Amino acid sequence: MEPHLHRPSGALGGGRRDRAADFARGVPLLGWLFGALLAVLLESFFGRDLADFLDLPRVPVLFGFEYALNKPRLIPGTLAFLFLVYALPLLLGARLLRGPANRIARLLAARAPGVALLLHLAFLYGILHLWTEVSDYRLIVAKITLIAVMLTLSLNVVNGFMGEFSCSHPGFMALGAYAGSLVTIVGFTNSAMFGAALLPPALGPVFFPLALLLGGAVAAVGALAVAIPSFRTRGDYLAIISLAFTFIVKSLIENLEIVGGPRGLRGQPDWANLPVVFVCTVICVAMINQFVRSIYGLGLNAVRDNEMAAEAMTINTRRTKMVAFLFAAFWAGVAGVLFAHVLRYVNPGTFGLQQLAEVLAMMYFGGLNSVVGSIVGAVSINLLSEMLRPLEIWKWIFIPLLLILVMIFRPTGLIAFREFDPLAWIAPRDGNGSRERRENSGEGK
Amino acid sequence: MTVFLQNLVNALQWGSFYALIAIGYSMVYSILMLFNFAHGDVFMTGAYIGCGIAMLLLGLGAAGLLVLPGWLVLGLTILLAMIVTAGLGMFIERVGYRPLREAPRASAAITGLMIGIILETGNLILLGAQRVKFPALIQPVTFELGGVFLTNQKIMIVVVALGLALALHQFIRRTRWGMAMRAMAFDYAVVPLMGVPINRIAALTFALGSGLAAAAGILFGMAYPVLDPYMGIVFGWKSFVAAILGGRGSILGATLAGFLLGFIEIFVAMVFPSTLRDFIAYSIILLILVFRPYGLFGEPYSVRLRL
Numbered sequence: 001m002e003p004h005l006h007r008p009s010g011a012l013g014g015g016r017r018d019r020a021a022d023f024a025r026g027v028p029l030l031g032w033l034f035g036a037l038l039a040v041l042l043e044s045f046f047g048r049d050l051a052d053f054l055d056l057p058r059v060p061v062l063f064g065f066e067y068a069l070n071k072p073r074l075i076p077g078t079l080a081f082l083f084l085v086y087a088l089p090l091l092l093g094a095r096l097l098r099g100p101a102n103r104i105a106r107l108l109a110a111r112a113p114g115v116a117l118l119l120h121l122a123f124l125y126g127i128l129h130l131w132t133e134v135s136d137y138r139l140i141v142a143k144i145t146l147i148a149v150m151l152t153l154s155l156n157v158v159n160g161f162m163g164e165f166s167c168s169h170p171g172f173m174a175l176g177a178y179a180g181s182l183v184t185i186v187g188f189t190n191s192a193m194f195g196a197a198l199l200p201p202a203l204g205p206v207f208f209p210l211a212l213l214l215g216g217a218v219a220a221v222g223a224l225a226v227a228i229p230s231f232r233t234r235g236d237y238l239a240i241i242s243l244a245f246t247f248i249v250k251s252l253i254e255n256l257e258i259v260g261g262p263r264g265l266r267g268q269p270d271w272a273n274l275p276v277v278f279v280c281t282v283i284c285v286a287m288i289n290q291f292v293r294s295i296y297g298l299g300l301n302a303v304r305d306n307e308m309a310a311e312a313m314t315i316n317t318r319r320t321k322m323v324a325f326l327f328a329a330f331w332a333g334v335a336g337v338l339f340a341h342v343l344r345y346v347n348p349g350t351f352g353l354q355q356l357a358e359v360l361a362m363m364y365f366g367g368l369n370s371v372v373g374s375i376v377g378a379v380s381i382n383l384l385s386e387m388l389r390p391l392e393i394w395k396w397i398f399i400p401l402l403l404i405l406v407m408i409f410r411p412t413g414l415i416a417f418r419e420f421d422p423l424a425w426i427a428p429r430d431g432n433g434s435r436e437r438r439e440n441s442g443e444g445k
Numbered sequence: 446m447t448v449f450l451q452n453l454v455n456a457l458q459w460g461s462f463y464a465l466i467a468i469g470y471s472m473v474y475s476i477l478m479l480f481n482f483a484h485g486d487v488f489m490t491g492a493y494i495g496c497g498i499a500m501l502l503l504g505l506g507a508a509g510l511l512v513l514p515g516w517l518v519l520g521l522t523i524l525l526a527m528i529v530t531a532g533l534g535m536f537i538e539r540v541g542y543r544p545l546r547e548a549p550r551a552s553a554a555i556t557g558l559m560i561g562i563i564l565e566t567g568n569l570i571l572l573g574a575q576r577v578k579f580p581a582l583i584q585p586v587t588f589e590l591g592g593v594f595l596t597n598q599k600i601m602i603v604v605v606a607l608g609l610a611l612a613l614h615q616f617i618r619r620t621r622w623g624m625a626m627r628a629m630a631f632d633y634a635v636v637p638l639m640g641v642p643i644n645r646i647a648a649l650t651f652a653l654g655s656g657l658a659a660a661a662g663i664l665f666g667m668a669y670p671v672l673d674p675y676m677g678i679v680f681g682w683k684s685f686v687a688a689i690l691g692g693r694g695s696i697l698g699a700t701l702a703g704f705l706l707g708f709i710e711i712f713v714a715m716v717f718p719s720t721l722r723d724f725i726a727y728s729i730i731l732l733i734l735v736f737r738p739y740g741l742f743g744e745p746y747s748v749r750l751r752l
Contacts (some may be wrong), residue, residue: 237689244686403559407553
């Protein structure tokens with residue numbers, strides 16, 4: 001099958017990478033997680049003292065960018081902090097603990113790959129938990145970033161894997177956010193708008209997954225408005241249909257006084273804590289990854305590359321499109337519910353053209369047709385835009401320039417057309433000291 | 446009936462802006478197969494450039510250095526702003542789109558969006574957050590025609606918009622450059638073999654589209670004389686809708702669809718509460734596209750057209 005999109009050659013260039021590779025050789029993912037855990041533990045115990053010692057106003061929340069950009073005087077101290085608290089423990093921990101890490105990884109990979117995956121996720125969560133305990137700002141950045149991962153990934157299903165240019169994601173998100181918020185506000189809180197709680201608020205956290213599912217389901221039903229026209233048309237006309245969908249949803253919510261109209265909805269209960277967001281993101285990544293690697297996912301690629309040929313190869317193109325849109329919309333809706341409950345306030349203005357530009361940028365920056373790419377794109381753009389806050393308005397010169405450069409030099413995005421195989425990622429690395437590369441390209445299979 | 450006619454006049458004016466911007470989208474689209482998502486912000490920049498030129502000319506007039514009649518100031522403003530903005534369009538094509546000509550079209554869409562953000566932010570950095578007032582260039586004169594109020598401004602806006610659209614149409618039909626552009630729209634791959642300089646044609650296309658956007662910006666500034674850096678976003682996206690609605694790459698279609706969009710928006714606001722304007726307008730467009738999936742003047746897709 002000839003991919004119709006240009007595929008960038010190879011991963012990062014060789015050469016300069018070799019020295020780093022020598023050091024990192026033989027360290028499995030688990031080892032890196034050990035190192036990272038060490039780093040965040042150090043930070044949570046000694047971070048404040050070290051910051052005092054280095055004459056920093058506080059622990060650098062987002063790697064010191066938040067004040068070092070404004071006060072160059074603090075740059076040496078910040079760098080020292082980053083080196084002592086992050087770089088050194090990470091590298092040393094990974095290097096020194098690689099033996100046990102490899103042994104554990106080997107043991108689990110052979111016997112129970114599922115347990116191995118869960119173990120890695122537990123470590124990842126632990127690291128995130130400790131890291132976000134330092135400040136509330138970090139916590140909210142982490143949650144928003146995880147939600148952005150879900151959004152970007154679900155957009156990639158339609159725009160990357162199926163090759164449409166859908167602009168309807170803010171609309172899906174808005175549907176999910178409002179449906180979920182209505183359930184939780186009407187059902188479980190005493191609000192000025194909807195009166196007393198219908199059910200005891202203590203039951204709420206049990207019902208929150210239901211609110212998430214409902215938000216996703218409402219978004220998926222809304223997606224029918226885009227999916228059905230997609231049978232007859234594609235490309236730019238579908239882009240317009242999806243754009244019109246976003247406008248329509250936004251305008252509809254603005255005109256529904258019962259959900260607050262343009263003033264929005266506030267007072268969502270505080271149930272979207274880090275574990276919930278993390279678990280949702282993990283399920284989303286896992287499900288989308290399974291989906292795109294399944295026969296359906298290959299069907300999406302076939303529809304993108306040549307719809308007529310796909311039809312001739314017995315792919316039910318209508319069903320494929322329908323499934324892709326509904327699936328993507330479902331996750332966008334879930335992300336919307338979480339978004340509403342993290343900020344505890346939504347208004348229709350949130351789900352407009354700006355949100356659209358943001359999620360499109362994250363997706364195309366990360367890479368088409370790639371789960372890892374979407375994760376990288378969402379995380380990097382989100383963190384970058386938080387870290388560059390001190391640049392104030394210049395941030396919006398810098399980030400677009402960066403994106404333009406990426407588009408010029410890597411037109412399909414940073415990590416495009418890469419299959420994500422979690423088991424290869426967590427495999428032990430002490431075989432011949434070489435990384436086992438199983439992350440081959442999507443079309444190879 | 447009077448209300449209807451009055452709204453008809455308003456819709457003609459409102460549609461003129463959409464039509465002029467949509468033509469720019471449509472031209473770039475037919476020739477390079479990409480959507481210039483920075484176009485809405487080029488419109489905004491054009492309005493600001495026009496504002497600057499108008500203030501300069503009026504300032505010169507006030508200082509007694511160069512006293513010109515009002516209509517000449519207006520004409521010069523439009524002409525100069527169109528030329529400067531055309532240069533901006535060519536620059537955008539050179540740095541943002543030419544390197545991406547062989548890339549997936551979605552990548553070019555992203556560069557366009559980003560160039561748009563840079564234009565908005567650059568404007569904000571240069572001029573600060575306060576809004577700019579567009580100077581009044583011609584004395585408003587109001588006529589009453591059977592209960593319908595017409596201003597000379599409204600008439601001028603519609604006439605200039607239609608005139609520019611017609612001039613462009615003639616340019617594309619009658620001149621060698623226009624022929625080259627049509628050829629390029631017909632077959633992008635073969636045209637270079639015929640000795641057509643495609644880079645120059647692409648630049649010309651961007652220049653023409655941006656010039657029209659600048660004209661739209663100035664006309665808009667005269668009708669609604671408060672400019673802000675984000676005014677191009679909504680206009681840009683809506684004109685994009687009009688360009689598609691008109692049919693891929695059809696200038697006639699884009700013009701008509703621009704006016705159609707203006708009519709829909711104004712008349713929806715006339716009949717229903719104006720907050721429902723977007724909802725009903727886009728529902729109508731959605732319906733039109735469901736029944737005419739290739740727009741008003743478009744043709745079913747060919748293999749070349751992929752995002």
